[in-house]
Amino acid sequence: AGGGTAKEGLKIGLVTDVGRVNDRTFNQSAWEGVQDAAAELGVEAKYIETKAATDYLDNIRQFAEEDYDVIVTVGYALGEATLEMAAEYPETMFIGVDQFQAETVANVAGLVFREDQAGYLAGVLAASLTQTDTIGGVFGTDLIPAVVAFREGYELGAKSVKPDINIISAYHPGEIAQAFTDPEWGAATAAQAIDGGADVIFAAGGQTGNGALEETATHEGFYCIGVDTDQWDTLPGAHPCLVASAVKTVRKGVYELIMSVADGTFEGGQVYGEAGLSDFHDFADKLPEELKTKLAEIAQGLVDGSLSTGYGQ
Amino acid sequence: MAPVETTARRASAGVLRRRWITAGLTLLLLAIVILVDRTSLGDGPLGILFGIGVLRFTLRAAVPLIFGALSGILCERSGIINIGIEGMMLAGAFGAFAVKSHTGQLPLPLSLALSTLSACAMGSAMGYLHALLSIRFRMNQIISGTAIIVLATGLSTYLFDPDWLSRGKFSDIAIPVLARIPVIGEVLFTNGLLTYLALAMAIALHFLLFRSRWGLRTRAIGEHPRAADTMGVNVNRWRYINTTIGGAVAALGGAFLVLEAVGQFKESMTAGRGFISLAAMIFGNWSPLGALGASTLFGYTQALQNQLLLSGITRVPRFFISMLPYVTTIVVLASVVGRTRAPAAEGEVYETE
Amino acid sequence: MADPLDQRTRFSRWLVRLAHPLVSPALALVTAFAVGAVTMLLSGDNPLTAYWGLLQGAFGGLDALSRTLRTATPYILTGLSVAFAFKAGLFNIGASGQFLMGTAASVAVGVLVKGVPAFIHLPLALLAGFAGGALWGAIPGVLKVWRGAHEVITTIMLNYIASLFTSWLVYAGGTQGQQPGPLSDPAAAAQGISQTGTILPTAKLPELLPDVLTRVHWGLVIALVAVPVIWWILKRSTFGFEVRTVGENMSAARYAGMRVNWTIVLSMAIAGGLAGLAGTVECLGLHGRFAPEFTGSAGFEGITVALLGRTEPVGVLLSAVFMGGLYGGAAKMQFESGVRSEIIQVVQALVLVMVAAPELVRVVYRMRARRSEEDTAESKLATGWGG
Amino acid sequence: MTDIVLEARHITKAFPGVVANDDVSLSLHRGEILALLGENGAGKSTLMNVVYGLYRADQGEILIEGEPVQLSSPRDAIRLGIGMVHQHFQLVQPMTVTENILLGSEITLGRTPFLDFEAGRQRVRELSVRYGLSVNPDDVIEHIPVGVQQRVEILKALYRQARILILDEPTAVLTPQEIQDLFRVMRELARGGHSIIFITHKLREVLEVAHRIVAMRQGRVVGESLPESSTQATLAEMMVGRKVILQVPKGPAHADQVVLEVRDLSMSATRGGVALKDVSLEVHAGEILGVAGVQGNGQTELVEAITGLRHVQSGAISMNGSNVTAWSPRQRSSMGMAYIPEDRHRFGMVGSYSVAENLVLNTYHLEPYSRRGVRDDAAIRDHAEQLVQAFDIRTPTVDTAAGSLSGGNQQKLVVARELGREVSLLVASQPTRGVDVGSIEFIHRQIVAQRDRGIAVLLVSAELDEILTLSDRIAVLYEGEIIATVEASQATREQLGLLMAGVRAPLNA
Numbered sequence A: 001a002g003g004g005t006a007k008e009g010l011k012i013g014l015v016t017d018v019g020r021v022n023d024r025t026f027n028q029s030a031w032e033g034v035q036d037a038a039a040e041l042g043v044e045a046k047y048i049e050t051k052a053a054t055d056y057l058d059n060i061r062q063f064a065e066e067d068y069d070v071i072v073t074v075g076y077a078l079g080e081a082t083l084e085m086a087a088e089y090p091e092t093m094f095i096g097v098d099q100f101q102a103e104t105v106a107n108v109a110g111l112v113f114r115e116d117q118a119g120y121l122a123g124v125l126a127a128s129l130t131q132t133d134t135i136g137g138v139f140g141t142d143l144i145p146a147v148v149a150f151r152e153g154y155e156l157g158a159k160s161v162k163p164d165i166n167i168i169s170a171y172h173p174g175e176i177a178q179a180f181t182d183p184e185w186g187a188a189t190a191a192q193a194i195d196g197g198a199d200v201i202f203a204a205g206g207q208t209g210n211g212a213l214e215e216t217a218t219h220e221g222f223y224c225i226g227v228d229t230d231q232w233d234t235l236p237g238a239h240p241c242l243v244a245s246a247v248k249t250v251r252k253g254v255y256e257l258i259m260s261v262a263d264g265t266f267e268g269g270q271v272y273g274e275a276g277l278s279d280f281h282d283f284a285d286k287l288p289e290e291l292k293t294k295l296a297e298i299a300q301g302l303v304d305g306s307l308s309t310g311y312g313q
Numbered sequence B: 001m002a003p004v005e006t007t008a009r010r011a012s013a014g015v016l017r018r019r020w021i022t023a024g025l026t027l028l029l030l031a032i033v034i035l036v037d038r039t040s041l042g043d044g045p046l047g048i049l050f051g052i053g054v055l056r057f058t059l060r061a062a063v064p065l066i067f068g069a070l071s072g073i074l075c076e077r078s079g080i081i082n083i084g085i086e087g088m089m090l091a092g093a094f095g096a097f098a099v100k101s102h103t104g105q106l107p108l109p110l111s112l113a114l115s116t117l118s119a120c121a122m123g124s125a126m127g128y129l130h131a132l133l134s135i136r137f138r139m140n141q142i143i144s145g146t147a148i149i150v151l152a153t154g155l156s157t158y159l160f161d162p163d164w165l166s167r168g169k170f171s172d173i174a175i176p177v178l179a180r181i182p183v184i185g186e187v188l189f190t191n192g193l194l195t196y197l198a199l200a201m202a203i204a205l206h207f208l209l210f211r212s213r214w215g216l217r218t219r220a221i222g223e224h225p226r227a228a229d230t231m232g233v234n235v236n237r238w239r240y241i242n243t244t245i246g247g248a249v250a251a252l253g254g255a256f257l258v259l260e261a262v263g264q265f266k267e268s269m270t271a272g273r274g275f276i277s278l279a280a281m282i283f284g285n286w287s288p289l290g291a292l293g294a295s296t297l298f299g300y301t302q303a304l305q306n307q308l309l310l311s312g313i314t315r316v317p318r319f320f321i322s323m324l325p326y327v328t329t330i331v332v333l334a335s336v337v338g339r340t341r342a343p344a345a346e347g348e349v350y351e352t353e
Numbered sequence C: 001m002a003d004p005l006d007q008r009t010r011f012s013r014w015l016v017r018l019a020h021p022l023v024s025p026a027l028a029l030v031t032a033f034a035v036g037a038v039t040m041l042l043s044g045d046n047p048l049t050a051y052w053g054l055l056q057g058a059f060g061g062l063d064a065l066s067r068t069l070r071t072a073t074p075y076i077l078t079g080l081s082v083a084f085a086f087k088a089g090l091f092n093i094g095a096s097g098q099f100l101m102g103t104a105a106s107v108a109v110g111v112l113v114k115g116v117p118a119f120i121h122l123p124l125a126l127l128a129g130f131a132g133g134a135l136w137g138a139i140p141g142v143l144k145v146w147r148g149a150h151e152v153i154t155t156i157m158l159n160y161i162a163s164l165f166t167s168w169l170v171y172a173g174g175t176q177g178q179q180p181g182p183l184s185d186p187a188a189a190a191q192g193i194s195q196t197g198t199i200l201p202t203a204k205l206p207e208l209l210p211d212v213l214t215r216v217h218w219g220l221v222i223a224l225v226a227v228p229v230i231w232w233i234l235k236r237s238t239f240g241f242e243v244r245t246v247g248e249n250m251s252a253a254r255y256a257g258m259r260v261n262w263t264i265v266l267s268m269a270i271a272g273g274l275a276g277l278a279g280t281v282e283c284l285g286l287h288g289r290f291a292p293e294f295t296g297s298a299g300f301e302g303i304t305v306a307l308l309g310r311t312e313p314v315g316v317l318l319s320a321v322f323m324g325g326l327y328g329g330a331a332k333m334q335f336e337s338g339v340r341s342e343i344i345q346v347v348q349a350l351v352l353v354m355v356a357a358p359e360l361v362r363v364v365y366r367m368r369a370r371r372s373e374e375d376t377a378e379s380k381l382a383t384g385w386g387g
Numbered sequence D: 001m002t003d004i005v006l007e008a009r010h011i012t013k014a015f016p017g018v019v020a021n022d023d024v025s026l027s028l029h030r031g032e033i034l035a036l037l038g039e040n041g042a043g044k045s046t047l048m049n050v051v052y053g054l055y056r057a058d059q060g061e062i063l064i065e066g067e068p069v070q071l072s073s074p075r076d077a078i079r080l081g082i083g084m085v086h087q088h089f090q091l092v093q094p095m096t097v098t099e100n101i102l103l104g105s106e107i108t109l110g111r112t113p114f115l116d117f118e119a120g121r122q123r124v125r126e127l128s129v130r131y132g133l134s135v136n137p138d139d140v141i142e143h144i145p146v147g148v149q150q151r152v153e154i155l156k157a158l159y160r161q162a163r164i165l166i167l168d169e170p171t172a173v174l175t176p177q178e179i180q181d182l183f184r185v186m187r188e189l190a191r192g193g194h195s196i197i198f199i200t201h202k203l204r205e206v207l208e209v210a211h212r213i214v215a216m217r218q219g220r221v222v223g224e225s226l227p228e229s230s231t232q233a234t235l236a237e238m239m240v241g242r243k244v245i246l247q248v249p250k251g252p253a254h255a256d257q258v259v260l261e262v263r264d265l266s267m268s269a270t271r272g273g274v275a276l277k278d279v280s281l282e283v284h285a286g287e288i289l290g291v292a293g294v295q296g297n298g299q300t301e302l303v304e305a306i307t308g309l310r311h312v313q314s315g316a317i318s319m320n321g322s323n324v325t326a327w328s329p330r331q332r333s334s335m336g337m338a339y340i341p342e343d344r345h346r347f348g349m350v351g352s353y354s355v356a357e358n359l360v361l362n363t364y365h366l367e368p369y370s371r372r373g374v375r376d377d378a379a380i381r382d383h384a385e386q387l388v389q390a391f392d393i394r395t396p397t398v399d400t401a402a403g404s405l406s407g408g409n410q411q412k413l414v415v416a417r418e419l420g421r422e423v424s425l426l427v428a429s430q431p432t433r434g435v436d437v438g439s440i441e442f443i444h445r446q447i448v449a450q451r452d453r454g455i456a457v458l459l460v461s462a463e464l465d466e467i468l469t470l471s472d473r474i475a476v477l478y479e480g481e482i483i484a485t486v487e488a489s490q491a492t493r494e495q496l497g498l499l500m501a502g503v504r505a506p507l508n509a
């Protein structure tokens, strides 16, 4: 199997993680990527929204049986199911977002990101903005690697600027199914962090994080940093505080991988997508120039490897 | 008759003692809180226990529970079991959001008012449905309540469109003089409208329940509907009324989440709060002030565990810290409260031939 | 003198027995789906394509059937769990917690116990699963009889505790100075992934008919066996008589010399065990490991299943398969017709209402109203908190 | 004739399976006390519930002061000046006396929705003084004895200015003194122009207080007579339709060795109960020891201690020589202790269970009903068939739900279960409460028969006549103490009445 010849009239399917294709999380970004490619190739694309973790396999099989050519599965939780299906349907190409590939499988591309790098930049930004030398973080759950990477990166980045900075942050206390869908906890925790002196809040955790961002926005003169996509576009409620977002270019990554299937250059294995800081939008002119250049340098350094976040080593 | 009167007295004496204890504890707590905030005590563990952040979180977490528990009390005191609080709350949240996100062009206060109303409408609809099923159609009330939950979850998720966005929510209103009291002012008297409503409602309902004509009749039909009926009280009419209002009150809990706390709606965002309110209701022994206390306790334990997480306790696995609220509830329930007493006629259909 | 009366009552009871269990639910289903269809029309969906897709997904072909059965398997057991507790007058909202604890226990055995033959390992794992759930179920029972703590509160709280505890068991740790959980798989933990190792082949539940049904495992058989067993315990055993008496009238049970407290604890333990078994077969038969994504949601469904089945074992079986079909078919439905699969929940709620309120169906279809025993048969679980 | 205040014409009311009232006509005159007699299930309560607007009649009409009226709910009845004291007290247990009386016709503070408790209390005090019905307005119902609860029930009616009073089995739970008080009140009310319908199973009372007597059987009015021209025997025959032996023939006791011995039994009061203080008593084989006493003076506690439903603080209970103080109820019953509980609805049976299942409620675990934990339904049904025969329990089938039986038959069921097996001790608590003369006769015969078979019987009853007719020796229980034990032969109603009221008259024990 593997890459080989270019394909005509590609059939593209997407299986979300528990959630929906327009839920303002990476589910949505991935689906947008699929739609971009579909539009470009002028083909149909379909999706299945997963309701429970136990349905992953069935939902993927749904597409596989209708012999779709590309199946995008979103989220590390689908990794195992994806590999199982890939073995069963070697002719089908699989794109697994956030799925780390222990060893290379010809028809599976794991689209992964260095969340720690995005988080690191967010940390630097936060540490440079804070007046109180106290910053906060509201995170989904440490049961999912990507979130851990964001948090660790964030704290390392912050410390790189202010070694003895005070960081108040927490993971959602509930079960995994709730960790990303509890905006009230996110909001309340953000408020609690603010009461605790934090004046910049980084929120990484789907709806939970969004709750934190919108809460921060309601307090005068506080900053917040979004995650995954550029939340300036997805979360108008957060505009008053949203300096930037620590983004993973899922949309772009998925798009490119699908195109590679189309033109037959698809390769299985680990594929690293870009992760970094989004545009500053309205805050662009409020931020000091040297900070922006500094962030740009760090980003460059992280990409070319001259600089390391220190996470995972 | 001598022994009889003494037992009666003994009972009332117990009540009095309990009141004094509660009052004493409250004062003690206030003292600590102020000290923590004003003095260096706040830097230590006491800061974690009684810091402003914790207290504000407590109230915030308590509000939906208060509404939920009061809803439960309204229904169950009149003899209708209400397992469906979770569903009514969710319906309320959705109702509020549906209107809020479509009245963005209106001035905020107006849009908020409309949204709150729509929440109550949704809730009352659910409450009325519950009453209809359990009274008119003699349906088992636990089943009916469960059905309400499933229905509300299903409908709200099915109809909800994530592209709906709402802007603006109830903002804090500082109550003129009171808000300037140290700490208490900040915690109690600088809040959104619905928070005040929750507190006021708990107190008002308590007095109404135990001092008003409506309250007397409600308690009677919950304990012994036949007796009430023979005294000319229209049992089922009051049950309909209370359950419908109960639905609206639960819905206010949902409205709080959407209109005051989060600002947005999310599928099943009530996240089990309805069930915890159920616990709060039983815990508070079906009395509004009791429920207020229980809800506050639940809120506090949540705030506390959150504070511990935020302050980066690493020796204990975070999972065990997060058990705090639930373990506390069980322990308190098993040690202090002991046996609670449900309205005697709960769950029984009342019919006359 | 009383003879004509007897005749009449006998006749009507006979009518009830014959007619009710068939007619009423049938009409109930029809009505529920009809209302569901209206809901779809109102929100601009096409109910026909939707229901067709649903049918396809539920029973159209072996794959669909397999999925339905797979989904139904845990529902049968959690449904029995809740139903059994109801018979003892207890409202077990805790099935999901018991589900998780059972799962954890069985998976622990399945992963850690090494070098034993399947015929020991598998039963051992199943037993552990049942025991785990039973233990978790017994706690609220003990708290109730010993401290009068209401089971509705305690089971809810124990659900949260169970989900936190099991998450910790498999937690990868490694950051924020946190240690990995005792069951977490080192290899996965290295990548920050929280999950157990895979269950050893000796403890896995084999597939039932590998080349006919897809991934339907022997857990289904276990569930199917549990149905008559529970029925037998309740209806034919003396213990069952005690359970039902305690549920119906605790004072009478005391008077009759039954060990009420013991019966309550034991009933909760059995209920918990059944829920634990549900989680066990899920993991031993389907997932092959435990990870935090596998929540105890089947435990909550158990409540609906039990109520839909009118807390009778056979009813539970039917309603479990029915709901298995609904959820199994949901994805297919959305895939085929684009109708959001949440409508399924709406339909499910409607079915619950219609089935549980024969009076309602009667009114809808202008049937002659009648009082009958089986309405009072439910009276027990209606008396709610008991206290 | 304007002096007819209430008239029921051709009332018919059917329940599924039963015609409770079948073309019943009845009239009540101003200032009259009308006694309504009838067996269990005769239709008395139903008729009264129709008059009070609780049940809607299928046919017939009601006239008040000669005017036809619509009684579609108790509200109407109350408006028309009808008050009813129900057979099963209609009081809200956790509420105070005042709250119970105000309920439905509340006094509020002006226009506010809030209650004016002070005014309420005042009103209650007035009434209780005016009619000599002493109650404490602030007592919680569940803490006061049934006698007082009875007064509260009557006050409820008077508070609503009822001119027509319906009393459904008001004396079932009262002491002789309380009954006399009640009669005094009834006569005063009648004199004051109130009209009263009085339902009871106790013929002595009918003769004592009624102006006119109407009897019902199987839903029909079967006779009317005046007290002057009636005796208990004629009344009994009129209501049952056959001769009834009111005085169960009973030879002298042949008391044998001690079967039950209670020594210095003490326990502290539980909620709403009383404490037992050093209670000691002996019951010999072949004798009936009657425990007389007003409800709520420790009977329940005593009986539950003896049967093992309650733990005792100090003292010892021994049966056939062996100390059973620490034994479980089951151990005691398997040792041959039978127990007829006072509250059949709560303890005696499971309403939703079949007659057959109820008949093995405490023996289901024994052979032949159960073999190695497996029920043998065939054996259970056979057993039931036999007992239903032997004890003449009126039920369609043994599979009928026991809850739908008439009270009398429910009681027979319990008696049958307890006496239908080999026992050496029978503890019978209020065995005939609310049961009609026919059933009473039957149950009394059974108890005496057991005694003559050499079984020791402990009979606890608030019913003086019952105590006097059945007992060989009588112990009087007052506030948890046995204040006297007398030979039945020497005891008189008056003495016992005084003792039950706590008056310690010197007696030859």
Ligand SMILES: Nc1ncnc2c1ncn2[C@@H]1O[C@H](COP(=O)(O)OP(=O)(O)OP(=O)(O)O)[C@@H](O)[C@H]1O
Pocket (backbone or CB within 6 Å): B353, D015, D016, D018, D019, D020, D038, D039, D040, D041, D042, D043, D044, D045, D046, D047, D087, D404, D405, D406, D407, D408, D434, D436
């Ligand atoms: N609510 C009811 N539903 C069905 N049947 C009833 C109901 N109430 C009474 N009956 C039946 O109607 C008949 C008359 O009952 P009723 O209560 O009038 O008897 P009663 O004369 O009051 O008996 P008792 O002396 O025991 O009070 C009985 O056979 C009883 O079974």
Ligand SMILES: Nc1ncnc2c1ncn2[C@@H]1O[C@H](COP(=O)(O)OP(=O)(O)OP(=O)(O)O)[C@@H](O)[C@H]1O
Pocket (backbone or CB within 6 Å): D040, D041, D045, D087, D088, D403, D404, D405, D406, D407, D408, D433, D434, D435
């Ligand atoms: N809902 C009912 N269905 C069937 N029978 C009933 C019902 N309610 C009452 N009965 C019967 O009606 C008759 C009269 O009822 P009532 O409430 O007077 O009890 P009772 O027979 O007088 O027994 P007791 O006086 O000991 O309570 C009884 O035989 C009772 O069993």
Ligand SMILES: [Mg+2]
Pocket (backbone or CB within 6 Å): D044, D045, D046, D087, D168
């Ligand atoms: Mg009666």
Ligand SMILES: [Mg+2]
Pocket (backbone or CB within 6 Å): D040, D087, D169, D407, D434, D435
């Ligand atoms: Mg009676």
